Amino acid sequence: MELKTLVIIPAYNEALNIEKVVGDIQKNASNIEYIIVNDGSKDNTLEVLQKNKYNYIDSICNQGLFGAVQTGFKYALEHGYDIAIQFDGDGQHSAKYIYQLIKSIENGNDIAIGSRFVAKKKPWSARMLGSRLISFCIKCMTGKTINDPTSGFRAYNKKCILDYALDMNNPPEPDTLVYMLKKGRIIEEIQVSMNEREFGESYLNLANTIKYMSRMIISIFLIQPFRKR
Amino acid sequence: MQLSIVFLITSFFTFIFIILKIRKNGLNIDDSIIWIIWGILLLILSLFPQIPTYISDILGFMSTSNFIFSIFIFFLYILLFVQSIQISKLKEKQKELIQKLSLKEKNERDSKK
Numbered sequence: 001m002e003l004k005t006l007v008i009i010p011a012y013n014e015a016l017n018i019e020k021v022v023g024d025i026q027k028n029a030s031n032i033e034y035i036i037v038n039d040g041s042k043d044n045t046l047e048v049l050q051k052n053k054y055n056y057i058d059s060i061c062n063q064g065l066f067g068a069v070q071t072g073f074k075y076a077l078e079h080g081y082d083i084a085i086q087f088d089g090d091g092q093h094s095a096k097y098i099y100q101l102i103k104s105i106e107n108g109n110d111i112a113i114g115s116r117f118v119a120k121k122k123p124w125s126a127r128m129l130g131s132r133l134i135s136f137c138i139k140c141m142t143g144k145t146i147n148d149p150t151s152g153f154r155a156y157n158k159k160c161i162l163d164y165a166l167d168m169n170n171p172p173e174p175d176t177l178v179y180m181l182k183k184g185r186i187i188e189e190i191q192v193s194m195n196e197r198e199f200g201e202s203y204l205n206l207a208n209t210i211k212y213m214s215r216m217i218i219s220i221f222l223i224q225p226f227r228k229r
Numbered sequence: 230m231q232l233s234i235v236f237l238i239t240s241f242f243t244f245i246f247i248i249l250k251i252r253k254n255g256l257n258i259d260d261s262i263i264w265i266i267w268g269i270l271l272l273i274l275s276l277f278p279q280i281p282t283y284i285s286d287i288l289g290f291m292s293t294s295n296f297i298f299s300i301f302i303f304f305l306y307i308l309l310f311v312q313s314i315q316i317s318k319l320k321e322k323q324k325e326l327i328q329k330l331s332l333k334e335k336n337e338r339d340s341k342k
Contacts, residue, residue: 060329061322169251169258215262222265223258226248 003082005102007034008072010065011089015045021091022054028095032102035075036089039068066171073165084164085155086172093153097192101155104188110160111180113146114153115189122147130213134174137220142181147189149174160185169227175219183229232294236275243268267304 007025011018018036025034035055038045040062049056057071069086076084083105087093097114104112122128134149152172156164160180163170170176181187247264250256274281274297285296 060333061326168254171258175258214266215259218262218265219258222244223248223251223261226252228252 003102003106004080005032005083005085005098006072006076006079006081007032007085007087007098008069008076009034009036009087009089010039010068010072011036011041011045012039012062012065012068013041013043013045014089015041015043015048017091018045018048018054018089019052021087021089022052024091024095025087025098029098032098033081034087035072037068037071039063039065066173069172070165073161076161077165081161082158083155084161086152088152092194092196094192094195097153097190098155100190100192101153104190105155105157107188108186109188110157110185111177111187112155113148113151113187113189114155114192114194115146115148115151116192116194117147118189118191120191130209133213134216134220137217138174138178138181141178141220141225144181144187146174146177146187149177151194153192153194173216175216175224178220178224179227182224182227232297233275233278236271240268240271240275243271263308 007029009018009021014021022034022036025032033055035057036049038049038056038058040059046058049058057075059068059071063071072086073084083102085098085101087095087098093114101112101114116122122132131148131150135146138144138146138149154172163180163183164172164176170179177187243264247256247261247268251258251261278293281296281300282293285293288296290296290299
């Protein structure tokens, strides 16, 4: 039986990247359906989407990454998709790996993560320090190794779509993976390579990093273990 | 010593209460982080009462409990202010939402004619 798959692409001010991203999907994963969630962009992302007649949801206000991705999950739930794939709108991810993630879900895994560090070693850079720390925390709490917890390239099966679409405390972040592991969901990592983003800047600065890390650590150690399964 | 025990119990119950709320889907994890940090701080202060005593001596408080009260009031002030900001943002967002929906409805009606 063919599983119905939806690629969810959250886009916030991605007018310069989105054409390339959708072009990549149409070329390298042509029979897979996609939905773009325009998260109240302030640039002309919406016009680009309309001009190209892409399949998109235009969220009325800006609601942040979590809200945008969740909109996609709710759409997937309503239309009865079996697999949802989270895919960045900034061109970091390559569509050619989508089939491998789907394959992994078909093999019975609940979540498949497109990971940069399965076969390759994680470099000892300042940027990867946070990633290492989160990996270590996850290992402590669940005993499972997730090499690339911050990767935003993930595939979810139907059970997980339900979890992510309806729970207010399941943002698509590493701490939710701990919750999923505690729930007994099986996570597999697939080696992928990612590109540097071409246009626009990421949110990473010192203050945000500290905020993000403290949230992750507190959440992983003090909140996730006590949540209702 | 009694004060330490009170703190110990307070921080413990704060934590339990937060977790219960999150379990019932009544509280966002993001919004709970500050309370958990506060709980941990209380725990540290109660386990090592030398710390508040030392700091209050340096700052010239009449007694340690005065210092503790000051910290509480300061924390509550900050939190209240942050919440005011959040409420303003929410109000603004809600207004924006209603306006956009109303405009959308108007446009749809016009295009039907």
